[in-house]
Amino acid sequence: MASAGDREASKVARRFFGKRGIDVANADVRVSHGVCFLRGVVGVMPGAEIADLHTALEQTANLLRKRPEIRDVSIDVAYRLSGETQS
Numbered sequence: 180m181a182s183a184g185d186r187e188a189s190k191v192a193r194r195f196f197g198k199r200g201i202d203v204a205n206a207d208v209r210v211s212h213g214v215c216f217l218r219g220v221v222g223v224m225p226g227a228e229i230a231d232l233h234t235a236l237e238q239t240a241n242l243l244r245k246r247p248e249i250r251d252v253s254i255d256v257a258y259r260l261s262g263e264t265q266s
Contacts, residue, residue: 185210188248192217199239200227206256213250215243222259232258 181189188210196203196217206219221236229235240252 181209181211184248185212188213188215188246191246191248192243195239195243196221197224199235200224200229201232201235201239202259205259210249213248215240215249215252216255217252218255219257220259221256232260 189208192210192215193203193208196208200223202222202224203217203219206217206221209216217240221232223229223232236254236256240254243249243252
């Protein structure tokens with residue numbers, strides 16, 4: 180069972196992705212022992228202006244690594260670009 184700190188860190192991670200226009204609705208965002216795992220399909224939120232989704236995701240992961248409750252970020256996703264899925 181996840182600790183209270185890991186549950187709160189999961190919420191923080193979801194908020195970080197959402198604030199930056201990264202759609203993680205079809206992805207699993209979990210924090211376990213301070214490591215944030217992002218798995219599934221990610222895309223760009225409607226109305227968000229992101230030129231390169233991969234770069235935006237890496238920048239967000241770097242920001243999350245600076246948070247005290249998150250030690251590392253593991254990303255295993257497929258990118259959804261305008262209705263299609265790419266790895």
